[in-house]
Amino acid sequence: MPEEDLVEIKFRLYDGSDIGPFRYSSASTIEMLKERIISEWPKGKSVIPKSATEIKLINFGKILENSKTVAQCQIPFGELSAGVMVMHVVVQPSQTKTKAEKKIDESKKFACSCCIM
Numbered sequence: 001m002p003e004e005d006l007v008e009i010k011f012r013l014y015d016g017s018d019i020g021p022f023r024y025s026s027a028s029t030i031e032m033l034k035e036r037i038i039s040e041w042p043k044g045k046s047v048i049p050k051s052a053t054e055i056k057l058i059n060f061g062k063i064l065e066n067s068k069t070v071a072q073c074q075i076p077f078g079e080l081s082a083g084v085m086v087m088h089v090v091v092q093p094s095q096t097k098t099k100a101e102k103k104i105d106e107s108k109k110f111a112c113s114c115c116i117m
Contacts (some may be wrong), residue, residue, distance in 0.1 A: 007070050008084045011037055012055075012092065014047065021084045030057055030064045037089060049091045057086040081088035 005027075010020035024033065034052035041048060049055050057064045059073050064087070074085065102114050 007074065009083055011087050011089050013089050016081060017042065022071055026069065028070050029066065030068050031066040033057065047091045054091055054093055056090040056092060058090060
């Protein structure tokens with residue numbers, strides 16, 4: 001892999017800590033980066049992503065699509081070619097509820113109350 005084809009990226013988490021920096025090919029996809037983030041996630045954090053779908057990567061104010069490559073996400077100016085690219089990581093846990101949680105929600109839905117004066 002040619003040296004100029006590699007991009008150094010670190011991932012900034014919600015609490016200001018970092019994962020990386022790591023070197024990636026500019027042909028690597030955002031999906032591949034998300035999988036690496038999950039495998040390198042620090043122990044002891046209060047928020048832990050379970051899958052890549054729970055992670056959003058933000059670079060220069062834009063949420064990156066899974067199908068895009070690192071090369072497509074770089075800024076066009078090129079002033080960071082010798083530096084480290086920083087991507088911000090946002091974790092959005094999925095909203096799927098367990099059966100027990102659904103039953104509790106349904107029981108609240110049909111509750112009524114009376115007040116006799």
